Amino acid sequence: MSQKKDKERGILRKEGLEAYKGVFDDSTERGLFRLISQGIITKVVGPIKIGKESNVFAAESNSGKRAIKIYRVSSNFKKMYEYMAPDSRFIGMKRNKMSVIYAWAKKEYRNLLKAREVGVVVPTPYAVYKNILVMEFIGDDEAAPQLNKSHIEDPEIFYEMLISNLKKLVKEAKLVHADLSAFNVLNHNGKPVIIDLSHAVTLAYPNVEQMLRRDMNVICTYFKKIGLKIDFEEEWKKNFSRK
Ligand SMILES: Nc1ncnc2c1ncn2[C@@H]1O[C@H](COP(=O)(O)OP(=O)(O)OP(=O)(O)O)[C@@H](O)[C@H]1O
Ligand SMILES: [Mg+2]
Structure with a gap:
């Protein structure tokens, strides 16, 4: 093993990465090492959620605390490619697996940045390197729970705050989330934080209105289930109808 590799291994051990040997592939491990050596993170603390397409760790x-989302290199890159191809922001993207996964991570970073700029409550993104996205940690000691796994004191107020964020996302950031659900909203001390903006597309994307209707419908259905007396078509008209 080269001296450089030896040194990297030593630092990885110190910075909490050794416990995850076998969890990170070599390229991801090198990426984490680079983020550590650049001072963007200092230590990987532990997993928040191990998923199919990505793993999220506290760091x-x-x-302060950070969340790092690591896209798996075994992600379904063909689906990602097809999804990004009609998006003018990704013209010229190469079709090979790693380029597509890196573009996907960059897409989430840019979407978060755009949303944050107009004041939508999302995790602030700090860096993206290859398949690793570094963002604000949402939570206190523990990560904030997903909406569907949390108890909401006042569903009506929570719903209103969520819709106000959603309107800002669409009308000011000009983005549609496209994968909104009670899994992709965190409940941070009674306030909604929208996460997982990897699917989000600009308003120029084909069928974007359908995607927004779907997002809104999923949210309305969820809040109806927990007791709110709302009607999807009415809510749609009130918040998003162009008339
Ligand atoms: N910034 C954050 N702070 C705290 N917890 C987070 C943060 N980002 C994500 N999480 C946790 O990790 C989980 C998975 O994150 P996310 O929804 O972004 O990924 P995913 O569903 O695996 O993504 P994809 O659907 O794109 O594969 C979230 O449900 C949440 O519990
Ligand atoms: Mg998700």
Whole structure:
């Protein structure tokens, strides 16, 4: 093993990565090492959620806790490619597996940044490197729970706050989330935080209105289930109808 590799291994051990040997492939491990050596994070703390397409870990930095989302290199890149191809922001994207996965991570980073700029409550993105996205950690000691796994004191107020964020996302950031559900909203001390913007598309995307209707319908259905007296068509008209 080269001296450089030896040194990297030593630092990885110190920075909490060794416990995850076999969890990260070599390229991801090198990516994490780079983020650590650049000072963007200082330590990987532990898993928040191990998923099919990505793993999310808590990490530390000199300016507070971070969440890092690591897209699996075994993700379904063909689906990702087909999804991104009609998006003018990705013209010229190469069709090979790693380029597509890196573009997907970059897409989520840019979407979060755009949303954040107009004041939508999403995790602030700090960096993206290859398949690794570093963002604000949402939570306190523990990560905030997903909406569907949490108890909401006042569903009506929570719903209103969520819709106000959704309107800002569409009308000011000009983005449609396209994968909105009670899994992709966190409940941070009674306030909604929208996450998982990897699917989000610009308003120029084909069928974007259908996608927004779907998002809105999923949210309305969820809040109806937990007791709110709302009607999807009425809510649609009130918040998004162009008339
Ligand atoms: N910034 C964050 N702070 C705290 N927890 C987070 C954060 N981002 C994600 N999580 C946790 O990790 C889980 C998975 O994150 P996310 O929904 O972004 O990924 P995913 O569903 O695996 O993504 P995809 O559907 O694109 O594969 C979330 O439900 C949440 O519990
Ligand atoms: Mg998700």
